[in-house]
Amino acid sequence: MTRARLTELKHALEREGWRVEGEFGADEPFYVERERIVWRLSRGDSRERLDFFLFAPLGGPTERLADLAYADAHRSGHRLYFDKIVSAQWRESLPAFVSAVGTV
Template sequence: MTLARMSQIKLLLEDAGWSIMLNNKDLYKVFDDQIIWPIRSADGKNLTIVFQLVEDFGNRTESLADLFFFKIDRHEEEFVFRKIKSDQWQEALNQFNKKIASIVANLD
């Protein structure tokens, strides 16, 4: 299910005019308990999406099942992974979409 939620985020970004600056094989590559997506808008603005993995006992992890939240680098708000069909997950996606739009508007 983690891949399905990450695919939803990817589609949301692409629908909003963003490109992920990675090839497909690196989209899910874990390094230091994180997956990093550098993204670029059609007008050349750059942001970074950070997916954070958290293992139950605080150990290092590379398992996508341990994906806990994602956020826009250098911004406080975290968007927690929930069950894919839950209202909470849909709300997280909506809030993320609004947040990224507001950040872009302020990058000018």
């Protein structure tokens, strides 16, 4: 259900006025390269970059969305861990992260 969590995050950012594009364009928000996904955010004059990191269970290379561990926001310095979508931790951390991304 990692795609569902990424989609939920994307929609939450868009509700806050952010335009979300994958590193290779708006049509590629789930594109994995070298265990990483990159989103570029823009809202008016504000810019942010989110790097999502994937880790295979035994430390080897992976491009499976199921191996997504966390996302780092460059400018704001905040981190979002990808807990289970039904967990209380995810329900609390998602809106906090989206709010924090807008504060630089």
